[in-house]
Amino acid sequence: MNELDLIVAGQAGQGLQVISRTLARMLVRAGYHVFVSQDVMSRIRGGHNFARVRVSTAPVAADGDKAQILVALDPALVARHVPDLTDDAVVVTEATGDLPENLNVVRLPLAELAREHGKDPVMVNAVAVGASLALVGLDPAGLEEMFRSQFAGKGEDVVKRNVAAAEAGFRAVVEDQKRCCPHRLGRGDLSSENRGQSLGIAQSPAKGQSPFSDRVLVAGAEALALGAIAAGVRVVTGYPMSPATPIVEYCFRHAQEAGLIVEQTEDEVSAANLAVGAAFAGARSMVCTAGGGFCLMNEALSLAGMTETPLVLCVGMRPGPATGFATRTEQADLLFSIYAGHGEFPRAVLTPADAGQAFQAAQDAFAIAEKYQTPVIILFDQFMADALWTAERSSLKSLVHSPESKVASPDDLKPYSYRRYEATDSGVSPMLLPGTPEQLVYADSDEHNEEGHIAESAAIRLLMVNKRNAKLAGIRQELEAPEVEVEAEVEPETLVFCFGSSRGVVSEALARLRAKGFKAAMVHLRHVWPFPAEAVAGLVGKDNKVVTVEQNYSGQLAQLLSQECGVRATGTVRRYDGRQFTVAEVEAGLEELIR
């Protein structure tokens, strides 16, 4: 087989992320492409959370249709996942509690195994890891080292107890299933005496030992943070809010070694303004928030535009308005991010699709912010941030590049003669930092003259408005044209536009539609502003049908297409219930539209 889907379900607080991530890392080391999505309620304990783990021999960037394996820590959760399962699915769950009929169930004393072998009921997640490994047919030998890397700070005893609990879970499934689990990745025998010899590819080598060690499993938020570190970020600010919190937390963890200043401020207003201050003083600065927090930052965004301060804002989209769904996904802040902030000033808006693109978006954001001395927004959806993506390590490293800045040379200046807002054709003035001997740097939120002093002259106003907005033409040159995914040697009849994390779902849906004979191409925008109007207009022939796939109510991308290049979408496939599109849903929606 070349694909396997698992669902791991439980209550908040039961350590589902540990289970799905550990399992996924083991599978990546074994050479598989893995994609993990998280469905999480906004509560700390109880409720119903689950992760979907998709394992494939080919790259995957979306959830699978149906799962062959369900691991439910709480039997009460099994019933609601029955529609998500294949007819031959195997369900592993706790030994006691009522279950729906006609399921292929492995009932294990999960809590008892956790107490007995892990010496703690919380080790139920480790038991589940072991059981899952047995179900997919993966040798648990690499677990110890993986637990050690995860729980390094908690002591060797915790590592050992996790390993013992996982081993117990593994053995329990093997004993129950003997040789009959139908969904194993490897073909071999799982009985302990043969373990490691006959499992074929289904072994997970230790760190660094894998022939696939170039592959990593990384969350979108982590890749974004790491991309910013690689781009030389120095000051990171934020106020806790899903889905941006993991970016700040990642930066906190790496602050010492990467030389970062990471600030949790008193509120979002302070987070954004502190970053503006730090950027004015010369530190590459980034502020992280979600749509609601971004509302509070609009004034600072406008200030960065007026004072021509390089600032990167990471804005996570979750369903609004107001508090909406705290832990779920949407793409409804597209137009907001493009128009946010009062007054007119240039900005770029980047919409990465996955971890690899998030890493690069951080690089691009700093490059543009520095070069054009203006704010750049990385607009990501919750799904992108929280999903775990398989990425090539070498491709992440090779992306690192140096922003180029236009810098004034104090040696060429008479003392105290620097003009921060000197008018230039490009709109970009040579930069100098406060603290340069015998020069003064002024940044002014009032309309100002070239020096930076407050001014009310109409002529100066025109000079400065034109100067600031001239930068947009330069920014436009920096952005990448939309990605077009088209079948070789087939002229597409329909163009399907999308942005952000919809890319994986749309790409897979279109592959299925092409197999049915539809001639359709995907156009994915990872840079949405300045809108690539020329490139889009060039793509759309007069006979092409245009549709969009987007996670919002009003079809915001379709609006942009119409407004920015006169391209009218004849239909949109939309979802706005807070859950990510499924491939099947997009396939059906598109089929309906382009039939």
Add this chain to the structure above:
Amino acid sequence: MSEVKDWSTSADVTWCPGCGNFGVLNALKQALAAAGLEPWQVVVVGGIGQSGKMAQYVGANFLQGLHGRALPHAIGVKLANPELKVIAVGGDGDMYSEGGNHLLHAFRRNPDIVCLVHNNGVYGLTKGQAAPTSGLGFTTKNRPMGVLAPAFNPLAAGLAMGGSFIARGFAGDMKHLVRLIGEALNHRGFGFIDILQPCVTYNHVNTFAYYRERVYDLGLEAHDPSDADAARARALEWPAEGEVKQIPIGIFYSSRREAYESCGRPGQGVNVAKAGTVPQSTRSAVQSPFPLDVVKRALGEFE
């Protein structure tokens, strides 16, 4: 060494004739010259209001930002480059109303910043509305029956929030104010001064004459600035309600506490603006080192 005239600018000063702000501006210039600082070593961060305009009039580097946000900007500047002397200026509306939350947390954090608040008990730039420091019953165009809530007491609030340097000055006592700002510049931590600064256009209660009758210098009394209880008692001498008999000026409280930018953080007070990748003067960003080793190690975590 700079002289007072080195802190002047060509900027057109737009305050009303006789405004109390002139006293604050002149005192700051004198204190900066006396502190042996050069204009390029100082960043003045201004809020928005008549007082915030002072950032443009001092002759140092400046960031004139937003109403209420001078402190976040100032903390950002200081964190990025602790070598800069950072002075945040704003009015009572700026610091006590729009930016009140930032002020409370700045007392807690204790960044090495001087914070000067022009307290005239009224809004000047927007033409005469009540401020958080307007006295109970103070009448304005939109409060003809008088202000309904007692005035904010910035000194008491600062003490409650653990501020390390809490002082009050008076724009009508230049010698005293120059000395006070000098002490705040020397204080390693958050040097907060509430400055009584009469508005000659919109506040006909808290005039120069009103203050001259009531202010007295704590420095001439047996007041111990390391005694927080004594400081609280002095801060409450200006009652929220009823007759104001006397108003202490001077240093209410002063203690030594680690400054925020050097508190157990990565880099510990390192100039990240310089150490970072953004060019300082002629250094090109292209030559700057990227933390590639960090990225490489970090990627290992995801294997």
